[in-house]
Amino acid sequence: MNEQDLLQDLGDLLDPPGRVAPARLRERVLRATATRPGHRRGIWGTVTRLAGEALPGGAAWPTRLLRTVGDTLRPGLGTRRIGLKFALVGALAAVIAAGMFAMQTSRVGGLPPVANAEAGEVLRGAADSARQDQGLAARPEQFVYVESVTWYPKQGEPGQSTVRSWLSVDGTRDGLISSDLPGRAGLTDQPVPGCRDGRAAEWEPDGTLSADRTRPCTPEPGYLADVPTDPVRARARLYTEAAGDDRDQDAFVAVGALLTRGYLAPAARAALFTAAATIPGVQVVRDVADAAGRLGVAVARTDRGVRYELVFDPATHALRGWQQRPVDGGMDMRMLRPVAFVRVAVVDRAGQLP
Numbered sequence: 001m002n003e004q005d006l007l008q009d010l011g012d013l014l015d016p017p018g019r020v021a022p023a024r025l026r027e028r029v030l031r032a033t034a035t036r037p038g039h040r041r042g043i044w045g046t047v048t049r050l051a052g053e054a055l056p057g058g059a060a061w062p063t064r065l066l067r068t069v070g071d072t073l074r075p076g077l078g079t080r081r082i083g084l085k086f087a088l089v090g091a092l093a094a095v096i097a098a099g100m101f102a103m104q105t106s107r108v109g110g111l112p113p114v115a116n117a118e119a120g121e122v123l124r125g126a127a128d129s130a131r132q133d134q135g136l137a138a139r140p141e142q143f144v145y146v147e148s149v150t151w152y153p154k155q156g157e158p159g160q161s162t163v164r165s166w167l168s169v170d171g172t173r174d175g176l177i178s179s180d181l182p183g184r185a186g187l188t189d190q191p192v193p194g195c196r197d198g199r200a201a202e203w204e205p206d207g208t209l210s211a212d213r214t215r216p217c218t219p220e221p222g223y224l225a226d227v228p229t230d231p232v233r234a235r236a237r238l239y240t241e242a243a244g245d246d247r248d249q250d251a252f253v254a255v256g257a258l259l260t261r262g263y264l265a266p267a268a269r270a271a272l273f274t275a276a277a278t279i280p281g282v283q284v285v286r287d288v289a290d291a292a293g294r295l296g297v298a299v300a301r302t303d304r305g306v307r308y309e310l311v312f313d314p315a316t317h318a319l320r321g322w323q324q325r326p327v328d329g330g331m332d333m334r335m336l337r338p339v340a341f342v343r344v345a346v347v348d349r350a351g352q353l354p
Contacts, residue, residue: 110232111231111232111235111274111275111278112235112278113278114277114278115277115278115279115280115281115282116277116282116283116284118283118284119277119282119283119284119299120277122284122297122299122312122317123273123274123276123277123299124273124274124277125312125317126269126270126273126299126310126312126317126318126319127269127270127271127273127274128270128317129312129313129316129317129318129319130266130267130269130270130273130319131266131267131270132266133266133269134266135265135266136263136344136345136346137346138169138223138263138346139169140169140170140172141169141170141173141348142169142346142347142348143166143167143168143169143173143175143222143346143347143348143349143350143352144165144166144167144168144169144222144223144262144263144344144345144346145164145165145166145343145344145345145346145347145352145353145354146163146164146165146167146263146341146343146344147162147163147164147165147341147342147343147344148162148163148165148291148321148339148340148341148342149161149162149163149290149291149292149339149340149342150163150291150337150338150339150340151291151337151338152181152337159181160291161179161180161181162179162180162342163177163178163179164177164178164179164353165177165178166192166347166349166350166351166352167192167221167222167223167262167263168192168194168219168221168222168350169221169222169223169346170219170221170223171194171195171219171220171221171222172194172195172196172219173194173350174191174192174193174194174201174209174350175191175192175194175222175350176189176190176191176192176350176351177189177190177192178190178351190207191207191208191209193209193217194219195217195218195219195220198216198217198218199214199215199216199217200214200215200217201213201214202214202215220262221262222262222263223262223263224258224261224262224263224264224268225265227258227264227265227268227271227272228268228271229265229267229268229270229271230271231271231274231275232275233271234268234271234272234274234275235251235275235278237254238251238252238254238255238272238275238276238279239251241254241257242254246303248279248280248281248301249281249301249303249308251279252276252279252281252282252301252308253308255272255273255275255276255310256308256310256322258272259272259310259319259322260322260339263344263346269319276299276310279301281301281302282299282300282301283299283300283301283302284297284298284299284300285297285298285299285300285307285309286298286314288309288311290311290320290321290323290338290340291321291323291338291339291340292320292321292340292342294313294320294340295314296311296312296313296314296320296321297311297312297314297317298310298311298312299312302327305326305327305328306324306325306326306327306336307324307325307326307327308322308323308324309322309323309324309325310322311323311340319341320340320341321338321339321340321341322338322339323336323338323339323340324336324338
């Protein structure tokens with residue numbers, strides 16, 4: 001297996017939908033592995049070492065990220081005689097509009113003001129859409145099934161891939177990630193070790209789970225029951241995840257990280273969208289295509305030449321995906337592993353289709 005194969009297998013490890021730091025980590029890993037030929041263990045060492053430098057406790061980072069392998073927001077009046085009537089109507093409309101804008105930009109329930117009225121409108125629609133979702137009931141022994149579309153770097157054009165993930169609801173059972181990697185026949189399966197009694201199986205060099213070697217761990221549930229359903233607490237959670245020098249950007253990226261890490265109950269998703277509307281710098285970008293090629297409306301924030309986008313259905317405002325896009329056009333967006341959600345369900349065992 002060469003380095004390109006391994007980088008494909010690592011998936012989101014090189015582009016995790018997390019904090020800003022991983023984006024810089026990805027660049028260093030790509031540079032390091034491109035110039036250091038070697039087998040899987042050598043590259044794992046590079047990845048682990050750089051991850052450890054990027055984030056405290058980063059030595060455990062690759063394990064967490066492999067859970068999502070292959071696996072990511074008017075105007076003048078005129079008055080003259082007959083026009084006076086229309087001017088009065090226009091004035092009334094202006095007053096109403098001003099009142100609506102004040103509502104959109106005022107503090108609600110202890111939250112800071114909405115940062116951008118247009119983005120606030122989209123995210124308010126997204127929160128309403130989330131609340132209308134019936135939600136999924138799940139037992140601890142079950143699995144969250146997530147089907148998504150992403151793109152993988154490869155020689156020449158990036159290749160599109162469908163990724164199916166089975167994430168343990170409580171994080172204690174062994175899960176599975178299956179993908180049709182570009183340029184390879186059949187499906188590539190990656191087991192995801194569950195964490196039981198503080199220990200998880202190690203990976204063998206061939207990607208299977210060891211029968212006798214384990215490592216310390218903390219369960220990582222596929223059903224994220226700890227995400228707040230109150231917007232004020234949800235915003236605090238986002239900024240707790242922010243560890244870089246631009247905390248607003250980190251908080252926005254944390255929205256995508258949580259949405260792609262596992263299943264969120266409707267009320268938690270609604271709280272995240274409501275909180276995201278208060279992050280300074282968010283803006284609306286229309287006619288944005290997600291990884292599956294579907295056009296949508298995005299709420300986005302740009303940092304260091306990269307625009308991070310939450311993509312929504314333009315009619316229903318249901319969440320469609322999470323992606324990053326270089327604003328200078330210097331890199332194909334597909335190289336940054338955009339994620340488009342296709343289906344989420346709960347099943348009884350890893351590998352079972354809903």
